[in-house]
Amino acid sequence: MKVLNFGSLNIDNVYAVDHFVRAGETLSSTSLKKHVGGKGLNQTVALARSGSQVYMAGKIGNDGAHLLEVLKKEGVNVDHIMVADYIDTGHAIIQVDKNGQNCILLYGGSNLEITREDVDEVLKNFSKGDFILLQNEISNLPYIIKKASEQGMTIALNPSPIDDDLVNMEELALVDWFILNEVEGLEISGKKDPEEICSEILRRYPGAHVMLTLGSKGAMFRDATRSAEHGIYDVPVVDTTAAGDTFTGYFLTGVAEGLEINKVLELASKASSLAVTKAGASNSIPMRNEVEETDMKLC
Numbered sequence: 001m002k003v004l005n006f007g008s009l010n011i012d013n014v015y016a017v018d019h020f021v022r023a024g025e026t027l028s029s030t031s032l033k034k035h036v037g038g039k040g041l042n043q044t045v046a047l048a049r050s051g052s053q054v055y056m057a058g059k060i061g062n063d064g065a066h067l068l069e070v071l072k073k074e075g076v077n078v079d080h081i082m083v084a085d086y087i088d089t090g091h092a093i094i095q096v097d098k099n100g101q102n103c104i105l106l107y108g109g110s111n112l113e114i115t116r117e118d119v120d121e122v123l124k125n126f127s128k129g130d131f132i133l134l135q136n137e138i139s140n141l142p143y144i145i146k147k148a149s150e151q152g153m154t155i156a157l158n159p160s161p162i163d164d165d166l167v168n169m170e171e172l173a174l175v176d177w178f179i180l181n182e183v184e185g186l187e188i189s190g191k192k193d194p195e196e197i198c199s200e201i202l203r204r205y206p207g208a209h210v211m212l213t214l215g216s217k218g219a220m221f222r223d224a225t226r227s228a229e230h231g232i233y234d235v236p237v238v239d240t241t242a243a244g245d246t247f248t249g250y251f252l253t254g255v256a257e258g259l260e261i262n263k264v265l266e267l268a269s270k271a272s273s274l275a276v277t278k279a280g281a282s283n284s285i286p287m288r289n290e291v292e293e294t295d296m297k298l299c
């Protein structure tokens with residue numbers, strides 16, 4: 001069984017600010033740091049650091065060679081990362097405020113140059129029983145889901161960032177694992193209450209599994225036969241960027257390892273709590289032994 005993450009690779013420009021810039025305001029930042037990021041790349045790092053043997057597919061531009069080097073150092077198979085040398089790599093402008101909260105402006109760049117031919121070329125290396133993890137920062141997402149499903153792959157979707165195209169995508173019916181937050185849950189299900197979000201998604205897609213993260217209220221899991229909840233840990237918040245990506249990568253590793261669902265939630269919750277104690281995106285993702293050995297108290 002292989003784990004493929006077909007997703008975005010970004011260069012993150014992270015600005016420390018007192019507060020998020022307002023309409024019409026000019027605001028000085030107190031620092032600028034450049035990190036490797038992208039929901040795809042971050043989740044790949046989380047998969048690798050949690051112990052999965054992971055393959056990443058995606059597209060970098062003319063300025064993205066260093067992203068490949070970072071992934072290689074993590075032990076990730078990068079054979080399916082393509083290069084579009086006529087365009088910049090995707091990037092993000094991230095403001096992090098004094099409370100560690102962030103807001104993100106994306107430029108898709110090379111992430112939006114993935115063609116159906118690219119998808120066919122990548123997916124022919126994978127087969128029934130392999131996992132594929134997807135987010136919503138690359139082109140041709142519905143086609144990838146359709147092809148992966150035809151090949152019998154197990155499909156996990158983190159529908160982030162959420163948009164109307166994704167909400168209306170008929171291929172949602174082919175997704176096996178939804179890993180999403182309350183905002184994404186509301187957009188997809190039309191329901192606000194967490195329990196109703198899960199039941200509405202399961203009503204539409206009875207064979208699916210729903211992992212719903214609830215911010216400061218923790219996380220809940222529902223499928224046709226199981227339910228589980230988990231709280232959050234009491235940690236100092238430095239930067240919440242990539243906390244969700246850390247949760248997603250660790251969660252999928254736990255699922256792929258066949259761990260009991262409460263154990264999977266505990267692992268993913270601990271990992272994402274540790275991630276918010278450090279600045280940055282992929283660089284803030286903890287190693288599995290750190291997650292297992294750090295003593296943390298639930299709030």
Ligand code: RIB
Binds near residue numbers: 012036091092244282
């Ligand atoms: O989830 C955090 C990520 O979102 C950042 O690394 C940024 O690149 C955007 O994709």
